[in-house]
Amino acid sequence: MILRGGRIYDVSASAATVSDLLDLADPASVTGADIGAVADLGSDNGPVLLAPIDLQCVKACGVTFALSAIERVIEERARGDADKANEIRGDLEAKVGSGIRSVVPGTPEAANLKAALIEAGMWSQYLEVAIGPDAEVFTKAPVLSAVGWGADIGVRSDSDWNNPEPEVVLIVDKTGTPRGATLGNDVNLRDFEGRSALLLGKAKDNNASTSIGPFIRLFDTGFTMDDVRAAEVDLVIDGPEGYRLEGTNKMSQISRDPTDLVRQTLSEHQYPDGFALFLGTLFAPIQDRDHPGRGFTHKDGDVVRISSPKLGALVNRVTTSKAAAPWTFGIRALVRNLAGRGLL
Numbered sequence: 001m002i003l004r005g006g007r008i009y010d011v012s013a014s015a016a017t018v019s020d021l022l023d024l025a026d027p028a029s030v031t032g033a034d035i036g037a038v039a040d041l042g043s044d045n046g047p048v049l050l051a052p053i054d055l056q057c058v059k060a061c062g063v064t065f066a067l068s069a070i071e072r073v074i075e076e077r078a079r080g081d082a083d084k085a086n087e088i089r090g091d092l093e094a095k096v097g098s099g100i101r102s103v104v105p106g107t108p109e110a111a112n113l114k115a116a117l118i119e120a121g122m123w124s125q126y127l128e129v130a131i132g133p134d135a136e137v138f139t140k141a142p143v144l145s146a147v148g149w150g151a152d153i154g155v156r157s158d159s160d161w162n163n164p165e166p167e168v169v170l171i172v173d174k175t176g177t178p179r180g181a182t183l184g185n186d187v188n189l190r191d192f193e194g195r196s197a198l199l200l201g202k203a204k205d206n207n208a209s210t211s212i213g214p215f216i217r218l219f220d221t222g223f224t225m226d227d228v229r230a231a232e233v234d235l236v237i238d239g240p241e242g243y244r245l246e247g248t249n250k251m252s253q254i255s256r257d258p259t260d261l262v263r264q265t266l267s268e269h270q271y272p273d274g275f276a277l278f279l280g281t282l283f284a285p286i287q288d289r290d291h292p293g294r295g296f297t298h299k300d301g302d303v304v305r306i307s308s309p310k311l312g313a314l315v316n317r318v319t320t321s322k323a324a325a326p327w328t329f330g331i332r333a334l335v336r337n338l339a340g341r342g343l344l
Contacts, residue, residue, distance in 0.1 A: 002032065018216075048150070053146065054144060056273055057276070058139065059277045061256075061265075063280065064279060076194060077124075086293040103131055145210065148211070149214040152318070154206055154323075155298050155319075157320040164283075166235040168233060172274050178259070178262060181216070181223075183307070183314040184306075184314070208327070214313065228258055229254075231251045231310065232250050232251070239289075241299070248283070300320065
């Protein structure tokens, strides 16, 4: 579907999937049947808004901001124990924070900083992807598993140190060309990944643990990659007990250019149906919620609002991955759906 002037248009007769739509030379020009108003979304009798991607692979970049690099090292040194994080944070920030912020990843200056940190016994696998030549790029979620605006988002039921990650998500077509951007929540389990980086897959890929939306804003003369580079992504968490947390992810502070992250994702791989690429976040909440020194973690019923003026707002309620609606609509279901509507 395409959104124009507050109305939603079904363009599936011209492009059966979002992947097909984004391969067109001018997807914004495609016409279709008017199926309702955006204002009706979320109402009791209104349509449900799915994630605005379908066949695209869901990829993500990590440790693309200096602050996130420091927090990953804290998790590693705390062995995933939130109680130890606060005492580690001040010392680590004083020793490596300014250096990480001042260098461009992959440069000779970054290599010199790495050598100095190794000699000082401060090196970490997370600093390697923060300032080294190779970015962290991983597969975040299976095709068709992401949830959209208004859906419940899942956190593993056995995690007790976790947080949302508000991010800009690039949408890239089959040729490797970024065609637009949207918002995403790359839910993070600090306790799991902190115990071992080899638990990244278990920490990141769970039922309903990826949220994308509300819509894809296509690149044109009024919205370009420079708008992505300058974007500020605001986060508000409202807890069921009256708790409130606010933060901002400033893309101007990213260590690697978004186009370089796309290039690295494509370096030795092809994506014939395109891909969605989470660009990372500097947001890592450290404010205490319940217990002094333990920082933030989610509670069941938290409402997470991720917004940016040029990309809209992505709103989800937090539950566990076990309690969230099970993922049942996969690739075979999509093929049957398209065939049943005569779109294949």
